[in-house]
Amino acid sequence: MRKLQFRILAIFIAIFTIFSLSIGLFSINLLQDYAGNSQEEELIKQAKTIASLLPMNADNPTNLEAVTNEATALEMQSDERLTxxxxxxxxVFDSATNREDLENHSNREEFQAVLAGNEVGVSARNSESTNETLYYVAxxxxxxxxxxxGVLRLSRPVAEINQISEQIKHSLLLFSLLALILTTLITLIITKRIARPINDIMIVAKSLSDKQYEVRYNGNAYGEVADLGQTINELATSLEEQTQEIEQNDKRLFELINHLVIGVMLIDEHRTIKMVNPAMSVILGEDVTKLVGNSYVEATKSYGLSHLIEVAYQQNKKQNDEIYFYYPKDKIVDANIVPIDGKEPGEQNLIVLLYDITEIRRLEKVRTDFVTNASHELKTPVTALKGFSETLLDGAMxxxxxxxxxxxIMLAESSRLDFLVNDILELSKLEQKQVPMNMQEVNLSEAVLATFQLVKQTADEKEMELNLLEEDTLFIxxxxxxxxxxxxxxxxxAVVYTQESGKVTVTIxxxxxxxxxxxSDNGIGIPEDEQDRIFERFYRVDKARSRNSGGTGLGLSIVKYLVENLNGSITIKSKLGLGTTFIVRLPIQPR
Known part of the structure; x- marks a missing residue:
């Protein structure tokens, strides 16, 4: 701001100096002409007056000796040289020197002018007698x-005439210098008054450019500068509000991205990771946040995904495909690569969106298997009923x-078909959690003993033991x-899949x-590679025994969903040939 102040001051001084010089030169020339003309008129008037006072000899008018005495007297009253x-x-007469020493003046310009009939003759030249420049009037x-x-001539040194002009010049120069100093001081004061609030406003503007939006201009100003300060304050308020809104939106967006179940990764034009969310780390099986700033290849570790990203870079078009991950574990991921514009024109960034559809694909397979298995399970009793009905109608009845x-046989098959349909409907309701729950306090040991009564006949036929081990008395x-x-x-x-003389124990x-x-039982057990599938619908470890026992293959699936509907969990431990233990955990007080 100081530069602007001095620039304004310099411009003002330059303009003032130019105008002062122009006006001064014009005034000096005008005054010099006026002073010269005034002195010339004064000298002419004085010469005419002296000429009128000189007595001329009537008898011999050309004899000028008689006027010399009078001229001597008049010369005493005048400062000019009289000739x-x-x-x-x-x-004939000269007041400045001896007339005998003077040469003939017939060739003098002013003398010739008078002889030519002019009322006045004037000239200026260097005097040979006094050796100074004189102004002559004749x-x-x-x-x-x-x-x-005759001719009367008055002369005055030119230096005396020019002295007035020099005095005028000095007076004008002194006046101009004083005016310049005074106006410079006034201008400096005014520019300081203007510059100070502008400088304060610049400080506020610089703070705003440094993102310090809380600053305000509180200085004293007037006119347009005050309006500028008010505008700066309004701008600061607007920027502060917009910044707060942007920060709030960024926070919301950050929380939204961090809580998405879809993995999000931002890659710049240099293939460098700029941002990831936690879901991406879960899908990729490692903490990708540590790789921010590194190449995306270090995070993906999948040829299919890397290829899809490179195609998006080359074609600058959205890419979508299902990618199979084999490390750290098998996954199926729906990948979407979306090109977006960067901060700079022509800069290309990519957003990588990954959605883990492994469970969806698994459920689709389970659903397909369910339809297949259900069709197969339903086909057997339906075929039997149809065959026996046709046989009876053909005459067997x-x-x-x-x-x-x-x-x-038809009754048994229809009953089995009824059980199968009921189990399928029951399972569907449990999956959708549409089964109402009548919650009440139950003595767990009494519930187990009541269940023992339901299977006691089958257990007695196989000479099996049914034991209850109650470590804690529980009411849930x-x-x-x-x-x-x-x-x-x-x-x-446990009773069905345990050989005769076996043992079933329920521990609480x-x-x-x-x-x-x-x-727990000490029956046939379940192979380790099949334990993960034991809760699938229609899945049987021993398919022949399960079907012969009247099972539908949906029992454990129903158990699993019942436990989950009660906010519990169920797991299994088994060794082939040594027995199986199902572990059910239920909350004592439901949520």
Whole structure:
């Protein structure tokens, strides 16, 4: 701001100086002309006055000796050099020097002008007698008849005439210098008053450019500068509000991205990772946030995904495909690569969106398998019913023994079909959590003993032991019927899949805020590679025994969803040939 102040001051001084010089030169020339003309007129007037005072000899008007005495007297009253010249150019009288020493003046310009009939003759030249530059004025000396009798000449040094001009010059120069100093001081004061608020406004503007939006201009100003300060304050308020809004939006966007189940990664034009969210780390199986600033290849570790990203860079078009990850574990990912513009024109960035669809694909396969298995399970009783019905209609019903046998088989198959349909409907309701729960306090040991009564006949036929090991007496809030359904499925399976003289033990204990129910047997066990699939619908480890026992293959699936509907969990431990243990955990107080 100081530069602007001095620039304004310099411009003002330059303009003032130019105008002062122009006006001064014009004034000096004008005053010099006026002073010269005034002195010339004064000298002429004085010469005419002296000429009129000189007495001319009437008898001999050309004899100028008589006027020399009077001229001497007049010369004493005048400061100018007085010279009287006769018509022949001879100097009759000269107040400055001896007339005998002067040459003939007939060739003098002013003398010739008077002889030529002019009222006044003037000239300026260097005097040979006084050796100085003089200004000469000559007037005619007239007799009584107005005849020319001689020439009277007055001379004044040019230096005296120019002295007035020099005084005028000095006066104008002094006035101009004083005016310049005064106006400079006034201008400096005014520019300081203007510059100070502008400088304060510049400081506020610089703070705003440094993102310090809380600053305000509080100085004293006037006119447009005050309006400028108010505008700067309004700008600062607007920027502060916009910054707060942007920060709030950024925070919301940050929280939104961080809580997305979709993995998000931003890659710049140099293939460098600029931003990732936690979901991306989960999908890729490593903490990708540590790789921000590195190449995306270090994070993806998948040829399919890297290829898709490079195609998006080359074509600058959105890319979509399903990518298979084999490390650190098998996953199916729906990948979307979206090109976006960068900060600079022509800069190309990419947003990588990954959605883990492994579970979706697994459920689709389970659904497909379910339809296939359900069709197969339904086909068997339906085919049997159809075949026996056709056989009876073809005449077999006339034989009462055959009719009774076929009707018994048809009843068994229809009952099995009814069980299968009911289990499928039950499973569908449990999956959608549409089964109502009648929560009540239940004594867990009593529920187990009641279930033992349901399978006691089958267990007695196989000479099996049914044991209850109650480590803690537990009362839990649960739907009693659903709890018995869970226990019945697990205990019945234990009895069915355990050889004769086997043993089934139910253990009850408390762990933290959960009731733990362990249903153990020493039966055939489950192979380790099939334990992950034991809760799938229609999945059977021993398919022949399961079907012969009347099972639908949906029991454990129903148990799993029942436990989940009760906010619990179920796991399995088994060794082939040594037995199986199902571990059910239920909350003592439901959520």
């Amino acid at each position: 009287i010249i006769d018509l022949s150019g001879v100097v 007037v005619p000396l007239l007799g009584e008849q107005n005849e020319l009798t 006339e034989d009462k023994e055959v009719l009774k046998q076929f009707l018994e 809030t649960v739907d009693n019927s659903r709890l018995k359904q869970i226990l019945a499925n697990l205990i019945n399976n 204990r408390k762990e933290n805020d959960q009731a733990v129910i362990l249903v």
